[in-house]
Amino acid sequence: MAQYSLVSGSVGLITLKNPPVNALGAVVRHGIVDSVEKALSDPKVKSVVICGQNGMFCGGADIKEFGTDMKGPPLIPMFHSLEAANKPVVAAIEGGAFGGGLELALGCHYRIAHSKAKVGLPEVTLGLLPAAAGSQRLPRLIGVPAALNLITTGRHITAAEALQLGLVDQVADHNTVDTAVKFAQSVVGKSLDSRRISNFQCPPVPNVDVLFEEVMQKIRQTSRGAIAPIACVQAVRAAATLPYKDGLQKEKELMATLFTSGQARSLQYCFFAQRVVSRWSMPNGASWDTSKGRPIHKAAVIGLGTMGRGIAVALAQTGFSVVAVETQEKQFMDAKKAVAGMLERGAKRSGKVAAHDKIIYSQNLQAIADVDLVIEAVFEDMALKKRVFRQLSDVCKPGTFLCTNTSTLDIDQMAAETRQPELVVGMHFFAPAHVMKLLEVVYGPRSSPEAVAVAMQLGKKMGKVSVAVGNCRGFVGNRMLKPYRDQAYFLLEEGATPELIDQALEEFGFAMGAFKVYDLSGLDVGWKVRKEEGLVLPGGGSGKSARIRQGVRYSPLGDLMCEEGRFGQKTGRGWYQYDKPGSRDAKPDPWVHRFLEDYRARHGLVARRISNQEVLERCLYAMINEGFRILEDGIAAGPEDIDIIYVFGYGWPRHRGGPMFYANMVGLPIVLERLEHFAQANPDVPTLQPCNLLRKLVASGSPPISKWREAMKNVHSQL
Ligand SMILES: CC/C=C\CC(=O)SCCNC(=O)CCNC(=O)[C@H](O)C(C)(C)COP(=O)(O)OP(=O)(O)OC[C@H]1O[C@@H](n2cnc3c(N)ncnc32)[C@H](O)[C@@H]1OP(=O)(O)O
Numbered sequence: 001m002a003q004y005s006l007v008s009g010s011v012g013l014i015t016l017k018n019p020p021v022n023a024l025g026a027v028v029r030h031g032i033v034d035s036v037e038k039a040l041s042d043p044k045v046k047s048v049v050i051c052g053q054n055g056m057f058c059g060g061a062d063i064k065e066f067g068t069d070m071k072g073p074p075l076i077p078m079f080h081s082l083e084a085a086n087k088p089v090v091a092a093i094e095g096g097a098f099g100g101g102l103e104l105a106l107g108c109h110y111r112i113a114h115s116k117a118k119v120g121l122p123e124v125t126l127g128l129l130p131a132a133a134g135s136q137r138l139p140r141l142i143g144v145p146a147a148l149n150l151i152t153t154g155r156h157i158t159a160a161e162a163l164q165l166g167l168v169d170q171v172a173d174h175n176t177v178d179t180a181v182k183f184a185q186s187v188v189g190k191s192l193d194s195r196r197i198s199n200f201q202c203p204p205v206p207n208v209d210v211l212f213e214e215v216m217q218k219i220r221q222t223s224r225g226a227i228a229p230i231a232c233v234q235a236v237r238a239a240a241t242l243p244y245k246d247g248l249q250k251e252k253e254l255m256a257t258l259f260t261s262g263q264a265r266s267l268q269y270c271f272f273a274q275r276v277v278s279r280w281s282m283p284n285g286a287s288w289d290t291s292k293g294r295p296i297h298k299a300a301v302i303g304l305g306t307m308g309r310g311i312a313v314a315l316a317q318t319g320f321s322v323v324a325v326e327t328q329e330k331q332f333m334d335a336k337k338a339v340a341g342m343l344e345r346g347a348k349r350s351g352k353v354a355a356h357d358k359i360i361y362s363q364n365l366q367a368i369a370d371v372d373l374v375i376e377a378v379f380e381d382m383a384l385k386k387r388v389f390r391q392l393s394d395v396c397k398p399g400t401f402l403c404t405n406t407s408t409l410d411i412d413q414m415a416a417e418t419r420q421p422e423l424v425v426g427m428h429f430f431a432p433a434h435v436m437k438l439l440e441v442v443y444g445p446r447s448s449p450e451a452v453a454v455a456m457q458l459g460k461k462m463g464k465v466s467v468a469v470g471n472c473r474g475f476v477g478n479r480m481l482k483p484y485r486d487q488a489y490f491l492l493e494e495g496a497t498p499e500l501i502d503q504a505l506e507e508f509g510f511a512m513g514a515f516k517v518y519d520l521s522g523l524d525v526g527w528k529v530r531k532e533e534g535l536v537l538p539g540g541g542s543g544k545s546a547r548i549r550q551g552v553r554y555s556p557l558g559d560l561m562c563e564e565g566r567f568g569q570k571t572g573r574g575w576y577q578y579d580k581p582g583s584r585d586a587k588p589d590p591w592v593h594r595f596l597e598d599y600r601a602r603h604g605l606v607a608r609r610i611s612n613q614e615v616l617e618r619c620l621y622a623m624i625n626e627g628f629r630i631l632e633d634g635i636a637a638g639p640e641d642i643d644i645i646y647v648f649g650y651g652w653p654r655h656r657g658g659p660m661f662y663a664n665m666v667g668l669p670i671v672l673e674r675l676e677h678f679a680q681a682n683p684d685v686p687t688l689q690p691c692n693l694l695r696k697l698v699a700s701g702s703p704p705i706s707k708w709r710e711a712m713k714n715v716h717s718q719l
Pocket residue numbers: 020021023059060061062063064075096098099100101122123126128130131132272275276
């Protein structure tokens with residue numbers, strides 16, 4: 001609702017009330033229309049202030065209404081009537097004004113923001129554009145380049161930046177509403193013509209066509225197929241080149257396309273999914289609202305390789321005291337230098353002081369005796385990790401949480417080495433750990449709810465999107481990656497090239513195709529693991545058994561590449577060629593094509609034409625099928641958990657919502673039918689066999705993704 005009151009004898013105060021963010025739902029919109037009418041028709045009222053309750057101006061349109069028939073007054077006429085009012089209207093912005101909330105403020109004659117408030121037009125992140133005249137008013141107010149930046153990125157800016165851009169008129173340090181009321185009184189009688197933004201011309205931009213051409217080109221390169229950023233540019237261009245009324249019409253047309261698009265649905269799903277996963281639960285019933293963590297003041301990182309360095313930096317930048325331990329002399333010296341550099345660069349970017357003093361370096365494990373939490377990041381070797389956990393259990397004070405950054409290994413085996421296995425959890429960071437947003441928090445059968453709560457809270461403090469998952473090989477992310485990668489290799493055997501597969505995946509929207517990722521992360525990493533698993537045969541093996549391991553189809557292509565010393569970017573040669581070792585510019589390599597032809601000839605394989613569609617279906621449906629198995633096994637609490645992991649950790653295009661949401665969009669019967677088809681053609685690939693949960697969902701009429709959790713309830717959990 002919106003509450004109306006008369007304050008200071010002459011100011012009509014309209015307070016938006018719709019917790020938690022005062023979104024502009026139908027009831028609020030009715031409330032605003034009624035209140036404005038009261039204020040404008042009351043002769044006692046000389047000016048109007050609009051604010052939001054509980055320190056929050058307005059989080060924008062109510063996103064939950066988007067899928068409905070959206071009754072109630074529309075926003076644009078409401079903002080026009082505010083702007084046309086003959087009494088000054090002032091927005092008092094506390095907390096934040098986002099999307100429709102900022103558009104409401106732009107309809108007012110003046111804007112006053114609290115110094116801690118943030119404002120922005122984040123519609124693009126929801127697959128939309130600011131279509132309550134925001135795309136037309138903002139460029140007229142702050143100029144085309146600045147508006148383009150805010151609208152196409154959706155970034156939230158501080159009150160200080162908003163003041164500098166001329167987006168707000170004043171910044172208040174104390175009571176914003178009081179300040180706004182006084183301000184409103186002070187401007188009574190002043191002409192409002194110059195305050196009505198829709199009357200403004202956009203400040204002229206030299207070479208406007210060139211500017212838009214450049215921006216559009218950049219956006220096409222970076223948007224990975226997302227349509228909303230492009231529509232945003234087109235809408236701002238309309239503001240820059242057309243009269244307000246025509247620009248508004250263009251905004252409406254562009255929005256009509258976006259509003260019902262699958263991309264908007266996907267992005268809005270991601271918005272809510274991100275919030276759903278923060279409300280974690282474990283199969284034993286423990287959950288975010290019943291389990292409390294403990295405060296962490298001092299943490300330790302064990303092992304200062306790539307991951308350990310990133311984790312130490314992330315912790316220090318969050319404000320934790322960190323003991324960084326590395327026992328090998330050379331690695332220790334290299335790490336100290338590298339971490340200092342990372343902190344310096346981070347400080348330069350953020351404008352904050354580098355947090356060097358937060359980190360104490362040591363080569364001695366005894367230095368961590370008094371820490372509250374340890375994150376182990378030593379080499380991915382179970383014997384080594386077990387030894388480290390035994391030592392940690394001896395050295396640390398009782399009650400210290402012991403976390404492992406393993407990306408695949410069984411955390412329960414590590415817990416078994418300690419005196420308090422209930423304090424052991426996985427904290428699987430993604431490289432580079434100080435940059436990547438995702439954190440998989442892995443609970444084992446003995447992990448306590450308190451330990452999970454601590455890891456989840458720590459992740460949140462570090463600015464990570466933390467997802468609680470169960471303990472199995474590869475957890476959620478890497479477990480699903482395996483069938484995807486297997487299919488990519490099988491497709492090479494059947495006639496594809498790395499370029500063909502990567503192009504299909506990148507056109508789909510992945511940041512990088514499977515083979516570019518291999519080259520980036522190093523082919524030798526997986527080779528080492530496969531060797532330990534006994535999968536690697538010299539020369540890839542021979543005869544029929546060369547392409548079968550433990551009864552299932554296996555491609556030795558990755559092993560053969562490693563035998564050639566082709567480890568990827570680091571050696572300047574991998575699935576692509578690079579100018580020099582360490583270079584990132586991947587070029588197709590005729591050597592790889594010949595290598596594949598020789599391989600096929602050796603194994604009697606006849607290359608066939610492989611379409612982009614087949615690449616997508618084989619790679620993605622195999623991955624999705626594993627996702628359903630993960631749900632079936634109770635390793636992830638719901639499809640949202642899987643999708644958020646893929647969007648934040650694996651370069652899955654957000655505008656496609658995550659693998660499980662994508663399956664829901666494609667249609668479960670289609671996914672099932674294609675998997676059945678591929679499974680029949682590849683009986684030696686068990687990961688293509690459709691799993692029971694998928695079959696069950698299809699048999700029960702393919703309910704929408706929001707109902708999958710119900711269907712999962714009756715499926716047996718292995719935890
Ligand atoms: C014609 C079209 C016109 C206009 C288009 C729009 O306005 S689209 C909406 C544009 N607004 C946004 O994108 C803002 C979305 N919200 C946020 O970014 C954050 O919620 C916000 C406002 C910065 C607050 O962040 P905070 O971390 O404090 O809270 P949290 O994100 O956890 O949100 C709390 C709960 O509020 C729900 N919520 C937030 N915004 C909206 C919204 N606009 N509509 C509906 N619901 C919203 C959010 O889901 C949380 O709910 P919960 O059930 O607690 O998970």
